[in-house]
Amino acid sequence: HKYIDHLFCLLPNEEKYFKPYGLKTTFIGHPVIEGGADKGSAKAFFQKYHLNPKTKVVILLPGSRKNEVSRLMPIFKEVCEKLSQTYPNLFVVIPSVKTVAPTVCDMVKRWHIPHTVIMGEKKRYDAFAASDVAIAASGTVSLELSLAGVPHLIAYRVHPITGWMAKKMLKIRFVNLINLLQNKEVIPELLQDNCTVEKIYQQTQKLLQNPKQNVKKSLDKLKTDVLPSEKMAKVLINLTKRNKNDK
Numbered sequence: 001h002k003y004i005d006h007l008f009c010l011l012p013n014e015e016k017y018f019k020p021y022g023l024k025t026t027f028i029g030h031p032v033i034e035g036g037a038d039k040g041s042a043k044a045f046f047q048k049y050h051l052n053p054k055t056k057v058v059i060l061l062p063g064s065r066k067n068e069v070s071r072l073m074p075i076f077k078e079v080c081e082k083l084s085q086t087y088p089n090l091f092v093v094i095p096s097v098k099t100v101a102p103t104v105c106d107m108v109k110r111w112h113i114p115h116t117v118i119m120g121e122k123k124r125y126d127a128f129a130a131s132d133v134a135i136a137a138s139g140t141v142s143l144e145l146s147l148a149g150v151p152h153l154i155a156y157r158v159h160p161i162t163g164w165m166a167k168k169m170l171k172i173r174f175v176n177l178i179n180l181l182q183n184k185e186v187i188p189e190l191l192q193d194n195c196t197v198e199k200i201y202q203q204t205q206k207l208l209q210n211p212k213q214n215v216k217k218s219l220d221k222l223k224t225d226v227l228p229s230e231k232m233a234k235v236l237i238n239l240t241k242r243n244k245n246d247k
Contacts (some may be wrong), residue, residue, distance in 0.1 A: 006239055008232055012221055013181070026235050029228035030143060033219070036232035037144035040125030048090070048126075049116065056087040056208065057130050059150070060094045062104070063137035069100045071157055073107050076135060078197040079204065084113050091115070093131065095124040127239070134208045135200060138175045142187060143222070146178060151207040153188040157195040178218045186218045 001023035009015055010030045018025045044068050046053060058080060062072040072106050084090045092115040096104045105117050118127060125148065128134075134152035145152045154176050174180050176187045191195075224231055 004044065004123070005243075006235065007020050008235070010222075010228075011177075011181070026231070027224065028066055028231040028235075029224040030222040031228050032140060032143040032147060033223055034148075034227045034229060035144065036121070037125055037128060037147040038149070040127070040129030040148060041124075042126070042130040045126040045130035051091060051130075052089065055091050056083075056132050056195050057087045057091050058083065058204070059131045059134040059145075059152075060092060061134060061136035061139075061141050062094070062100075063139070064097050064099055064106055066103055067102055068137055068156075069107070070101050072137060072155065072195075073104065074169065075155070075157075075195065075200065077108075077111065079200045080111075080113050080115075080147075082197070082201045083204065087208075092133060093127045095119070095127060102180060132211070133204055135204060138189075140177075142176055142178060143219065146187075146219050149216050151211040151215065153190060153200070153203050155190045157192055178215075181221045182218060186216070 001018070001021040004023060005025055009018075009025055009026045009027045012027050015025045015027050045051075045057075046055070051057075060073075060076045060080070062069045062076060081094050086136055090113060092111075092113055094104055094108065094115065094117045097115055098119070101117065101119055108115055108117060118124060124195065128145065128148035128150050131150050134150050135155055136142055136145065136152055138154050138156045142152065142154060156175065170213055174185065175187060175191065176189055178187050179185050179189065188207075190199050190203060226234075
């Protein structure tokens with residue numbers, strides 16, 4: 001607080017941790033709100049992959065680290081194999097990033113389920129618009145899925161020792177940001193021992209059969225009266241003016 005003029009917070013519950021120290025702080029909202037995750041084109045996606053409109057599209061988001069992908073993808077594969085028995089028209093989309101795309105491509109090249117690995121923001125958002133459900137590792141992507149209105153669940157598993165340590169040290173009830181802000185499980189979380197093929201399959205089935213997960217409304221606490229970039233710009237302009245006047 002002695003060296004910082006102003007702090008911008010992305011989450012509404014962050015200000016209270018800094019203001020007692022005299023640090024001027026403003027909650028501006030999360031940038032995902034204006035990131036464009038809700039602007040994808042389902043039509044463009046279906047046309048690109050020549051899919052029937054009745055195709056069940058499932059998105060897998062196994063994370064951006066190799067250890068996450070190697071731990072989660074085998075589980076996600078088995079889930080999709082079970083889903084394909086119920087939905088013969090299943091199509092799986094796996095958005096990826098440079099750090100793990102080669103690993104992901106290598107792991108899915110023997111899959112018999114129709115699938116594609118995609119990269120890039122535009123392709124990811126089009127896939128969101130076309131999808132029926134998503135299975136995701138925990139992270140900011142849950143905010144994007146919520147903004148796009150995609151029913152989804154969080155499935156995550158770390159090394160047992162890491163999981164045991166986290167359970168002992170962490171004081172929070174949830175790992176998903178939306179659940180933390182709402183203080184209730186809006187987005188289903190299947191973690192560690194609950195991150196199993198059967199439990200993920202059952203929860204995915206629930207979302208496919210009754211997709212009433214009000215994910216868009218769950219973002220309300222992240223929104224402000226103006227866009228985050230605009231609010232931040234206004235504060236910066238006023239701060240600059242005050243500094244000039246002080247001189």
